[in-house]
Amino acid sequence: MISEDLLHFFPHEKIRGGQEELVIDLSSALSNKKILLAHAPTGLGKTASALSVALFEAQKHKKKVLFLTNRHTQHQIAIHTLKLISRKIGKKIVCADLIGKRWMCSHDTAGLFGNDFNEFCKTIVERGECEFYNNIRTNKGLTVTGEALLAQLQKLEPLHNEELIEQSKEQRMCSYEVSLALAKKADVIIGDYYYLFNPFVQSTLFAKLDITMEDIIVIVDEGHNLPSRVTDMLSSQLTTAMVYNAIQEAKKFRYDGLLNWLQELGKVLVNLGTFESTEIGKERLILKEDFFNAVNKIQDYDELINEIELAADEVRKKQRRSYLGGIASFLDSWKGEDEGFIRAVSEKPGTSNVVHMIRYSCLDPSIVTKTVFQRVHAGVIMSGTLQPTFMYKDLLGIENGVEKGYHSPFPPENRVSLIVPETSTKYETRGDAMYKKISEKCSDISSLIPGNVALFFPSYDLRDRVGVFFLSKKELFWEKSSMSKEEKEEFLQKFKDKKKTGAVLLGVTGGSFAEGVDFPGDLLQGVVIIGLPLGKPDLMTKKTIAYYDLKFGRGWDYGYTFPAINKCLQSAGRCIRSEKDRGAVIYLDERFAWPKYFSCFPREGLIVTKEYEKFLKEFF
Numbered sequence: 285m286i287s288e289d290l291l292h293f294f295p296h297e298k299i300r301g302g303q304e305e306l307v308i309d310l311s312s313a314l315s316n317k318k319i320l321l322a323h324a325p326t327g328l329g330k331t332a333s334a335l336s337v338a339l340f341e342a343q344k345h346k347k348k349v350l351f352l353t354n355r356h357t358q359h360q361i362a363i364h365t366l367k368l369i370s371r372k373i374g375k376k377i378v379c380a381d382l383i384g385k386r387w388m389c390s391h392d393t394a395g396l397f398g399n400d401f402n403e404f405c406k407t408i409v410e411r412g413e414c415e416f417y418n419n420i421r422t423n424k425g426l427t428v429t430g431e432a433l434l435a436q437l438q439k440l441e442p443l444h445n446e447e448l449i450e451q452s453k454e455q456r457m458c459s460y461e462v463s464l465a466l467a468k469k470a471d472v473i474i475g476d477y478y479y480l481f482n483p484f485v486q487s488t489l490f491a492k493l494d495i496t497m498e499d500i501i502v503i504v505d506e507g508h509n510l511p512s513r514v515t516d517m518l519s520s521q522l523t524t525a526m527v528y529n530a531i532q533e534a535k536k537f538r539y540d541g542l543l544n545w546l547q548e549l550g551k552v553l554v555n556l557g558t559f560e561s562t563e564i565g566k567e568r569l570i571l572k573e574d575f576f577n578a579v580n581k582i583q584d585y586d587e588l589i590n591e592i593e594l595a596a597d598e599v600r601k602k603q604r605r606s607y608l609g610g611i612a613s614f615l616d617s618w619k620g621e622d623e624g625f626i627r628a629v630s631e632k633p634g635t636s637n638v639v640h641m642i643r644y645s646c647l648d649p650s651i652v653t654k655t656v657f658q659r660v661h662a663g664v665i666m667s668g669t670l671q672p673t674f675m676y677k678d679l680l681g682i683e684n685g686v687e688k689g690y691h692s693p694f695p696p697e698n699r700v701s702l703i704v705p706e707t708s709t710k711y712e713t714r715g716d717a718m719y720k721k722i723s724e725k726c727s728d729i730s731s732l733i734p735g736n737v738a739l740f741f742p743s744y745d746l747r748d749r750v751g752v753f754f755l756s757k758k759e760l761f762w763e764k765s766s767m768s769k770e771e772k773e774e775f776l777q778k779f780k781d782k783k784k785t786g787a788v789l790l791g792v793t794g795g796s797f798a799e800g801v802d803f804p805g806d807l808l809q810g811v812v813i814i815g816l817p818l819g820k821p822d823l824m825t826k827k828t829i830a831y832y833d834l835k836f837g838r839g840w841d842y843g844y845t846f847p848a849i850n851k852c853l854q855s856a857g858r859c860i861r862s863e864k865d866r867g868a869v870i871y872l873d874e875r876f877a878w879p880k881y882f883s884c885f886p887r888e889g890l891i892v893t894k895e896y897e898k899f900l901k902e903f904f
Contacts, residue, residue: 286311293336295368296329302693303329309688310337314501314662319685321507321677323670325692326857330666331358334503335365335472338664339377342471342501347661349472352480353505354513355800359383359444362474362505366442379442380467382475388449388460390416393604399613400605407601416458426465433457434465442472468493477504477513481652497659506800507665508850511679514649518625521643522614524553525634529607530592537602539595548582549611557629557640567630567823575618575627575642589615617644624648626827645824647831654681669853671884675846678836696889698866700903701856703882703892705874709742709815714749723753725872726812730756730788732900733810733868736779738789740798740855742817747790750814756788763791772796780807793817798855809904810868811859816875818848849884868900 286299286307299307306324310333313320324330338349351362359381370377386393386401391414393401408414420430433455437443443451445463452459467473467489478485480502490496504510527550534542556574559566579585589612596609618627625648630641657663657680670676673687707722730737737758741747744765751762761779764771776797779787783806791797794817819825825843833839852871859867875881877892893899 290340293340293369295332295365295372302690303333306333313686314341317662319657319682320664321673321685321687322666323673323689324666326668327693328690331361332365334664338501338503347499347501350500351474351503352477354509358505359474363442363444378438378470379472380463380470381445382463383445385460396605399609403600404604420457420461437466464492481514482517500660502660502663504665506667508667508669511649514652515646518646520614520617521641523639523641524550525639526610530611533607537599542595545582552578553640557631559631567628569628624651628823647828650681657682668857669850675842694863699860700899701869701890702896703871703876704896705877706894708874719750720753722750727755729812729870734904735783735786735806735809737810739812740791740793742793742815744792758786758788761787761789763795763797783807793855794851802861803858804861808859811856812870812872813852813855815873816848817851
């Protein structure tokens with residue numbers, strides 16, 4: 285049973301069936317200082333459930349709620365939910381909606397990313413040259429006008445970051461500093477994963493807010509993305525292209541003393557990363573000492589880092605960004621631990637020259653996440669594709685976890701899910717004959733489904749090889765690998781506008797339109813997932829499998845099979861976003877029917893058949 289006190293925090297008048305179960309489980313986990321791993325399909329009301337229970341528990345125990353998401357649209361949904369809760373309980377909820385400092389900056393920071401922006405910001409603040417910062421902060425704390433703005437913001441309903449940026453700009457104040465001041469008073473902080481899981485960002489933020497991890501109840505939204513996001517944060521690389529750009533920068537600003545060292549560093553990369561012309565794969569492991577010793581022959585390793593960093597600081601004062609900073613950052617990261625990481629060199633064709641690369645890649649997200657989940661007061665990791673939950677519990681190193689899966693709240697009759705085992709994308713079956721067969725099936729299915737259809741392939745290369753033979757009366761929309769945010773939005777709108785006459789989106793599983801994009805109502809009537817998006821059998825994949833095998837005895841599952849199936853389920857999820865939506869999901873590959881892959885799918889209404897025409901005609 286849900287207590288009346290907790291129901292008071294629930295933003296809607298009624299709790300749906302499956303949602304009630306989720307609220308009860310959340311209440312039990314958070315009150316017992318556990319981490320709930322919730323596989324909760326779309327439409328269950330995860331955000332409303334998690335925020336209401338977390339706020340209820342936080343107010344009881346004087347904690348802050350940290351709502352983490354990697355989707356900008358989810359910020360808006362969380363803000364809207366908090367507004368509803370605030371009205372329901374008749375009490376103001378103070379909320380700080382944080383995005384990256386660069387995106388909140390009032391200066392022109394085009395082309396500045398990562399460390400370049402951070403150094404630019406730090407420099408102009410230290411020099412007292414940032415008007416926006418000076419208007420809100422002094423050495424002693426907030427300015428009088430800063431305090432006044434903060435008091436005003438605390439009286440308002442929760443604001444989306446765009447609204448807060450607007451208000452800050454009107455007052456000519458740094459919106460990031462305004463957000464931090466608000467976060468110190470906030471009941472709820474909304475932000476990206478790195479605010480908790482990037483060790484440097486987290487320690488800096490928590491120091492400014494004067495809180496510890498024990499003060500936090502964390503909600504991790506779209507939690508299936510967390511392991512890869514953390515390993516990406518902890519990984520770094522250095523390429524000959526980066527060294528070349530740093531050399532040009534050193535020449536431009538007359539850092540003649542660095543030139544020889546940088547040129548020699550480039551030679552180290554080439555020597556370590558050159559392969560025989562007959563070698564396949566062209567990548568291999570190296571030891572930390574291999575690179576250390578080679579660099580030490582040029583100059584003392586730490587001294588080289590210091591010299592490059594000093595030059596990078598000076599360059600940023602003149603042009604804001606510096607390639608030299610990226611070199612120093614990599615050299616510093618290379619000094620890291622070996623456990624849970626691999627060090628490798630590779631050689632790949634570039635646009636004009638061969639690119640040699642040295643990588644320090646993280647295999648194990650629990651290096652960071654285990655401590656975080658041990659220390660936070662309580663939390664929930666939730667996603668519509670958090671399957672299997674035991675894998676995420678293992679990968680993230682969660683010892684006080686509770687796993688739970690929930691059924692879809694949508695009427696099963698609104699969806700037809702078919703596995704059509706008539707084609708294959710296995711490497712040994714590939715060729716024009718198979719590409720033609722796949723294109724024929726895709727053309728046939730696209731014509732049987734009215735309105736818009738999305739086809740998701742394992743890669744752009746396979747999409748293009750099949751696409752050569754693809755014929756349709758509907759207009760074709762080809763996803764590109766490098767599309768700006770504006771291009772994606774325009775592309776998506778044009779596709780959605782074709783819902784009456786129908787169009788076909790040819791995209792990639794794991795790409796921009798297969799995750800994090802909603803097609804509610806009749807904007808998308810069908811999704812076809814062509815083939816298994818298994819990881820490339822490269823060094824990183826092989827070492828990940830070996831590492832997980834050694835650690836958990838499930839290397840192939842954790843490093844290869846389950847991530848591919850999850851990408852398929854994410855793509856399938858684009859189709860039906862509400863209880864009124866209707867649509868078809870087709871998994872087109874014989875391997876989907878193989879027991880080891882078939883066992884990974886939710887079984888609700890899933891049919892293996894070659895008679896897809898009959899099922900689609902009956903359904904539509």
